[in-house]
Amino acid sequence: MRPNLALLLLFCCLGVAAQAQTARQERSIALTAGVSLADATLSHSGNLVAAICSDRLVRVWSAHSGELLRTIDENGKLPSAVHFSTDDRLLAVAYEIAVYEKGAIKVFDVGSWKVQYDLATPFTMYTLVFSPDNHRLAFSDFHNDTEKIWDLESGKNLIDISPPFGGSVSLSFSPDGRWVASADGDAFVRVHDARDGSLRSATKGFTLEPTAVAFFPDSGKLLAGGVEKTISVIETASGNILRTIPRQPGVIWSVDVSPDGKQAAVVYTSAERFADINHLMLWNLDDGAVLADFKKQGITIYAGTFVGGQYFFIAASTSQLSLWSLR
Amino acid sequence: MLNRRDVLQKCVALGSVSIASRFSAKEMLAAFQKHETQHRKPTPPNTLGPFYKRLTPVNDVLRAPRDAGVPLTLSGQVFDTRGDAVDDATIEIWQTNHQGYYDLDGYRYRGKRLVDKSGTYSFESVIPGHYPDKSRICQHVHYLVMAPGHETLVTQLYFATDPVFEGDPMKNYARDPLLQTPELVRPVILTGDPNEVHAEVQFELCLERL
Numbered sequence: 001m002r003p004n005l006a007l008l009l010l011f012c013c014l015g016v017a018a019q020a021q022t023a024r025q026e027r028s029i030a031l032t033a034g035v036s037l038a039d040a041t042l043s044h045s046g047n048l049v050a051a052i053c054s055d056r057l058v059r060v061w062s063a064h065s066g067e068l069l070r071t072i073d074e075n076g077k078l079p080s081a082v083h084f085s086t087d088d089r090l091l092a093v094a095y096e097i098a099v100y101e102k103g104a105i106k107v108f109d110v111g112s113w114k115v116q117y118d119l120a121t122p123f124t125m126y127t128l129v130f131s132p133d134n135h136r137l138a139f140s141d142f143h144n145d146t147e148k149i150w151d152l153e154s155g156k157n158l159i160d161i162s163p164p165f166g167g168s169v170s171l172s173f174s175p176d177g178r179w180v181a182s183a184d185g186d187a188f189v190r191v192h193d194a195r196d197g198s199l200r201s202a203t204k205g206f207t208l209e210p211t212a213v214a215f216f217p218d219s220g221k222l223l224a225g226g227v228e229k230t231i232s233v234i235e236t237a238s239g240n241i242l243r244t245i246p247r248q249p250g251v252i253w254s255v256d257v258s259p260d261g262k263q264a265a266v267v268y269t270s271a272e273r274f275a276d277i278n279h280l281m282l283w284n285l286d287d288g289a290v291l292a293d294f295k296k297q298g299i300t301i302y303a304g305t306f307v308g309g310q311y312f313f314i315a316a317s318t319s320q321l322s323l324w325s326l327r
Numbered sequence: 328m329l330n331r332r333d334v335l336q337k338c339v340a341l342g343s344v345s346i347a348s349r350f351s352a353k354e355m356l357a358a359f360q361k362h363e364t365q366h367r368k369p370t371p372p373n374t375l376g377p378f379y380k381r382l383t384p385v386n387d388v389l390r391a392p393r394d395a396g397v398p399l400t401l402s403g404q405v406f407d408t409r410g411d412a413v414d415d416a417t418i419e420i421w422q423t424n425h426q427g428y429y430d431l432d433g434y435r436y437r438g439k440r441l442v443d444k445s446g447t448y449s450f451e452s453v454i455p456g457h458y459p460d461k462s463r464i465c466q467h468v469h470y471l472v473m474a475p476g477h478e479t480l481v482t483q484l485y486f487a488t489d490p491v492f493e494g495d496p497m498k499n500y501a502r503d504p505l506l507q508t509p510e511l512v513r514p515v516i517l518t519g520d521p522n523e524v525h526a527e528v529q530f531e532l533c534l535e536r537l
Contacts, residue, residue, distance in 0.1 A: 038420065060482035089532055142375065143372075143374050144372070144479075165479045165481050166379060167375070184377075185375045185380060186379070187380065188381075206381070207380050207381045207382055208378070208381075209375075209377050209378070210376075210379050211377065228515075271427070271431065272458075272459055273460040274460070275460065275462075
């Protein structure tokens with residue numbers, strides 16, 4: 001290596017190191033022998049972890065102490081999705097009643113663990129997300145093209161925002177509660193009015209399926225990415241792509257935007273092995289710089305959340321569930 | 328006991344059915360009976376999967392001359408649930424190459440076409456491979472079928488020759504976690520000679536009317 005090039009690389013590395021964040025394992029929770037995770041979610045405060053386990057139970061732990069707080073067993077029904085409300089007071093669980101067909105969604109009170117809301121769905125739902133005020137729940141499946149917004153209080157007012165075909169694997173409410181964005185299987189990112197279901201915009205910039213959407217704090221923009229491997233910043237009102245984050249080798253699995261709108265946590269999965277969901281990158285949205293690049297074999301990254309400017313995420317191996325942070 | 332035809336003729340005679348057509352009462356009754364009795368079960372749907380690609384070009388020859396893999400002709404006819412051919416359906420298909428990889432950058436092994444006036448279609452391709460992750464997802468071809476006045480159909484065609492089925496797809500179809508019915512597993516007809524084997528698969532499609 002030539003000395004000047006070595007010096008240049010040294011300065012580059014110092015520059016990266018100065019702002020780079022490293023991942024730290026905060027806590028690990030041993031899983032019951034023989035039980036693996038099918039899905040897991042972290043509450044918005046980072047205090048609670050809920051997981052769908054291979055024994056058809058939903059387990060809820062304290063993220064801080066690792067204590068098992070609750071085991072939810074709905075008579076052996078197979079859970080298909082879990083999601084906490086934004087205030088951590090509710091936990092929605094979707095169930096499969098008949099394979100790919102009849103389903104149900106139950107919303108539990110976190111604490112008493114009583115069912116607060118109960119909805120029979122025509123198909124099994126695989127994506128759940130609460131509105132910011134937690135009065136509504138959007139849900140979707142990717143098999144039967146169902147995508148709806150459920151008014152929890154009335155229990156009946158279901159707004160249909162289903163795409164023409166292909167369903168949706170990711171939904172996001174805007175922080176002001178006005179819009180709901182969906183990453184639809186027919187290769188569109190759509191934004192609907194969350195109050196009446198009218199279509200606000202449809203982004204035509206994708207040809208392959210988008211798989212993750214998340215709004216910026218101002219609700220005026222959203223992030224989306226998917227099989228095309230590129231993260232796009234999209235204007236909510238027009239659906240126009242404003243800019244993109246450099247393409248990576250992996251397919252985008254999930255995106256989270258920091259509360260100040262300056263960072264994005266992006267989880268990637270291998271395009272060849274979709275089960276390898278083990279690569280997380282933290283991006284500076286202002287200049288496109290990489291703030292953290294974490295990859296670990298043998299784990300699956302399930303979900304994350306920004307808390308106080310820090311990103312926390314949960315990952316699991318075959319024997320344990322772990323809470324990680326980027327510092 | 329009166330048969331169905333007798334009942335219909337009696338209905339005409341008693342005025343409970345009137346024929347307002349340039350065709351004879353006999354022809355109309357035959358057509359009525361055919362439509363009433365000849366119905367098809369809609370093709371079962373299957374998941375779209377994450378590799379659908381929008382803006383696929385019109386193309387029914389997906390196989391290039393020197394492509395590796397077993398050459399495959401996929402063909403069939405599109406019907407509605409009454410058994411009538413659907414002559415304005417668009418069929419879009421996509422699949423992996425013979426090694427199990429989708430083309431995400433371009434449109435290899437992706438194509439679409441309009442059916443002809445009798446609702447028939449065919450595509451020239453290769454038998455797709457298994458996904459390289461060694462999962463139990465069987466070899467398959469994705470179908471997206473759209474026709475005015477009909478429900479859009481998203482489904483997949485599977486091959487009875489897939490080793491996962493061990494020669495008995497009726498028994499073993501559920502080994503593929505996404506396959507809920509053996510109806511989507513189609514027999515494979517091999518033609519040619521051992522040096523130039525060619526596979527043919529028929530896949531009839533039935534759409535639900537809106």
